[in-house]
Amino acid sequence: MNDEAVPKHLTAAARIHQATAPPPRRLVRLDRAEALRLLGSVQLGRVVFTQGALPVIRPINHVLDHNAIIIGTHLGAAIATAAHSGIVVAYEADDLDPATHQGWSVTVTGLAQPVTDPHDLARYQQHLHPWIDRPMDQAIRISADLVTGFTLVPDPALPPTATADS
Incomplete structure (x- = not known):
């Protein structure tokens, strides 16, 4: 791809990415067991909860115990205060490679309690x-x-040299 084909309004990082991006990937859904296995293979994720009726996202480390996610916190933290009343939260973790566009992502939604x-x-x-x-x-x-x-x-239906422009 030549420089004239890359729009000038994109940031430098976006122009480099667009010019060197690998071909599109295929999204494959995971079953529950495999999703939880992958979630347990990493230590860092993001918890999503509401504070003052607005969404809040915090990076946090976790362990998986009997199909429940356990996160550590401290007294006075917003998530600790919210969990004392029992709230529904989302937790997301992933392992995505920006260079190859391969990897996985898992999201868990459930009740958070101390x-x-x-x-x-x-x-x-x-x-x-x-x-x-x-x-x-x-x-x-x-x-x-x-x-x-x-x-x-990788999508096996695409030839190895295929790009979004071809």
């Missing part, structure tokens, strides 16, 4: 390691009520 059992809390604290210098003295369990996921894979 972990109150001291034994469970102590066990989760051994496995949850916060990325910030702040003690995580609470944990929240997110039930996996709705689990959706997909992988992006």
Whole structure:
């Protein structure tokens, strides 16, 4: 693709991406078991909840325990305050390669509630390691009520050299 074919209003990163993007990928839906297995293979995701009737997204680390997502937090955190009243949240994690346009994404929707059992809390604290210098003295369990996921894979119907412009 020559420079004249790339619109000038795109950012430099978007122009480079458009000029070098691999061919389109095929989206393959994951079953529940595979989606949860992949979710358990990574440590970082994003929790989505409402605060003051507006959506809030926070990156956070997690562990998977008996098909529930466990996240660590601290007293006073917005998600901890919201979870004490039992709210429905979404949790998303992925492993997507921007160079090859391959990978996967999983979203779980379910009820978020504080972990109150001291034994469970102590066990989760051994496995949850916060990325910030702040003690995580609470944990929240997110039930996996709705689990959706997909992988992006090369489309075998496209020739290896095909692009969106051909």
